[in-house]
Amino acid sequence: MPHQKLIARLQATGGLSDEERRSLADIPRTIRSLADGEYFSREGDVASHCAILVSGFLCRHKIVETRDQILSFHVPGDMPDLNTLHLPEMDHDLISIGRSTVALVPHRFLSQMLDESPRLTHAFWRETLIDAAIYRQWVANLGGHDAIAKIAHLICELLARLEVVSLAQDNRIQLPFTQKHVADACGLSIVHVNRTLQELRRRSLIVWEGGELAVLNRKELERIAEFVPDYLHLKQ
Structure with a gap:
């Protein structure tokens, strides 16, 4: 349907x-x-x-x-x-x-x-x-967060929104984005995005390969992002 x-x-x-x-x-x-x-x-x-x-x-x-x-x-x-x-x-x-x-x-x-x-x-x-x-x-994110918080917040938001429509499983989502998409959304250079994603991987927070993004430690990623999903107004 x-x-x-x-x-x-x-x-x-x-x-x-x-x-x-x-x-x-x-x-x-x-x-x-x-x-x-x-x-x-x-x-x-x-x-x-x-x-x-x-x-x-x-x-x-x-x-x-x-x-x-x-x-x-x-x-x-x-x-x-x-x-x-x-x-x-x-x-x-x-x-x-x-x-x-x-x-x-x-x-x-x-x-x-x-x-x-x-x-x-x-x-x-x-x-x-x-x-x-x-x-x-x-x-607020563009003006008030550093690069790692911006990208972490974007990932947390996409995961929450995709869960609502049953397109996330075990904190994994299919995401055909390039680093340029992330850069253009977060007001960063592609080089800065690349380094920040490497840092998130180094901290064992995410794996992003072959169009699949897996969040390995959601609680810590949300802490870094200062992610509070109230603005999405999802029913609990």
Whole structure:
């Protein structure tokens, strides 16, 4: 079911009734597959659909002067352009990391569904508020942490978000990111990222090989990152 991860995501952050789950499962959609590095949308595009990320990863991206800046990562179950329902012109790019699949849902259908369901309206509104909370945390990390804490925090966040949609097992996640992706998200050079990942390996905190990242000592990694997942607003 293309919307299974979205339903799991909304269930984890606020809960859904059986009727709401059925409504989400019946959303009409067009499936689109994206290659690694393919743009789903570009800054300046005017959207008529919202995307549900079914598999893989997307990132929000902007070019700042001559530097690539990743503004956020998106995992299956996310709707990374939900804001276009009311602000249709894109002010950033959305790019696939590795191969990914998205389900396109027409704005007109989403608007009608939300008009008919105040509870789903609240659920989607809550998603935009959580998205903003994640943004605030990213800003705080960029400005207030050293390199090892920044990267540790990114790993902890991705692990927590992927657990919600059943894509993490035994603290292991499939992650097709390159060191450049990490550098562009954390405001670091690739050389600095490489050295920091080596340090995390040296401390026996992570193993990252062949697209799989394993967290070996999660408690210590969270301590280094000062990771407190409250900003993700996941139900316990």
